[in-house]
Amino acid sequence: MAGRVLSTIPENGPMVEIRHLSSIFNLPDRRMVVHKDLSLTVERGEVMSIVGGSGSGKTVLLRQILGLERPAAGEVRILGQPVASLSRHGASARVGMLFQHGALFSAFTVLENVAFPLRELKTLPPRLIEEAAMVKLQMVGLKPTDAKKMPSELSGGMIKRAALARALIMDPPLLLLDEPTAGLDPDSSDGFVRLLRSLHHDLALTVVMVTHDLDTLFELSTRIAVIAEQRVIVAARPREVIAYRHPFIEDFFLGERGQRAMELLREYPFAI
Numbered sequence: 001m002a003g004r005v006l007s008t009i010p011e012n013g014p015m016v017e018i019r020h021l022s023s024i025f026n027l028p029d030r031r032m033v034v035h036k037d038l039s040l041t042v043e044r045g046e047v048m049s050i051v052g053g054s055g056s057g058k059t060v061l062l063r064q065i066l067g068l069e070r071p072a073a074g075e076v077r078i079l080g081q082p083v084a085s086l087s088r089h090g091a092s093a094r095v096g097m098l099f100q101h102g103a104l105f106s107a108f109t110v111l112e113n114v115a116f117p118l119r120e121l122k123t124l125p126p127r128l129i130e131e132a133a134m135v136k137l138q139m140v141g142l143k144p145t146d147a148k149k150m151p152s153e154l155s156g157g158m159i160k161r162a163a164l165a166r167a168l169i170m171d172p173p174l175l176l177l178d179e180p181t182a183g184l185d186p187d188s189s190d191g192f193v194r195l196l197r198s199l200h201h202d203l204a205l206t207v208v209m210v211t212h213d214l215d216t217l218f219e220l221s222t223r224i225a226v227i228a229e230q231r232v233i234v235a236a237r238p239r240e241v242i243a244y245r246h247p248f249i250e251d252f253f254l255g256e257r258g259q260r261a262m263e264l265l266r267e268y269p270f271a272i
């Protein structure tokens, strides 16, 4: 199904092109400019991590790539097509998103949650939808017996896995991750990062991720884009970003965190 939609798009060219983006919110007392002339290109197969200060507009950017929010100016293209021109089906066949808190529907079972985007399409028989959802559950390391569980019966790591299965149900080539390991204990976090690494490789996914967690950042990123002063000031390999002179980068990567960053760079010199 996703293949049918994707067959109409070019086989070459970047996965995501963000051009001259402006994001403005009109608050009761002022006009808040979040992005100003922000541009970024994500090539196919990359894991592009976005870092920036609190309120720098990382989540807003993910929502714009997903088509949930329209920028005030500029454009986001996915596989050559403006996001604003994609139908809901076209967008979900191209992009899956893992929201920060998993965002499962609490009244649905795990299986119903994972199957939800396919059910919404109303084009496949229930049996096929269920089979597709079971395949995705297995892919993210959940057991068949987890399918009938309610979200309240799951651990934090299992919720993330179920939400990831749902994000992948339409086989999108692009996966967006908002703080994928936030709130997980170190073991669950390591397990989830390992899962993301193997899915990125096995499914030939392109990933755009927002994370504050240095281990997640260095274990997964092929490039890191830094948002400061309302735009992307640098988008480069981790080693080059650390060496880039800018007060935000020095704050983010130096000091105690910086020491960990250097250790991680030694452990993962060629991230992915």
Ligand SMILES: Nc1ncnc2c1ncn2[C@@H]1O[C@H](COP(=O)(O)OP(=O)(O)OP(=O)(O)O)[C@@H](O)[C@H]1O
Pocket (backbone or CB within 6 Å): 025, 026, 034, 052, 053, 054, 055, 056, 057, 058, 059, 060, 061
């Ligand atoms: N719909 C909205 N209406 C008004 N302001 C908004 C809206 N969405 C986001 N903002 C504001 O835009 C700014 C950027 O928000 P965003 O959530 O993208 O930041 P962030 O970089 O992800 O921050 P954090 O690291 O703290 O999660 C924030 O100041 C936020 O309050």
